[in-house]
Amino acid sequence: MQANDPTKLEATLADGRRMTLSLPPSEAKWAADGIKGLHPVPPTHTGRGEEPPALPAEPTLPLQVALLGLGA
Known part of the structure; x- marks a missing residue:
C-alpha cells in the first residue's frame, strides 16, 4: 500500500494486527x-x-434433539 493513498486508512490494533479500511468512490x-x-x-x-x-447441566432428551433438527 502506498504511504499517501487517499482512499485507504490503515491502523494497528493493540494486539499487533493490522486493519485496512478503504472507501469506494461515492456521490454521498x-x-x-x-x-x-x-x-x-x-x-x-x-x-x-x-x-x-x-x-x-441437564441431559438432552431425544425429542429435543429431533426438534433442533427440524428448526423448531
Missing part, C-alpha cells in the same frame, strides 16, 4: 471527503470482559 455528501472525514477513536475498553454463565 457525507462521504465527500473520503477517509479525511474519519479519525481514530481510542478504545473504551480492552479484553474480553466477563465470561457468560454456564449452561444448565
Whole structure:
C-alpha cells in the first residue's frame, strides 16, 4: 500500500494486527471527503470482559434433539 493513498486508512490494533479500511468512490455528501472525514477513536475498553454463565447441566432428551433438527 502506498504511504499517501487517499482512499485507504490503515491502523494497528493493540494486539499487533493490522486493519485496512478503504472507501469506494461515492456521490454521498457525507462521504465527500473520503477517509479525511474519519479519525481514530481510542478504545473504551480492552479484553474480553466477563465470561457468560454456564449452561444448565441437564441431559438432552431425544425429542429435543429431533426438534433442533427440524428448526423448531
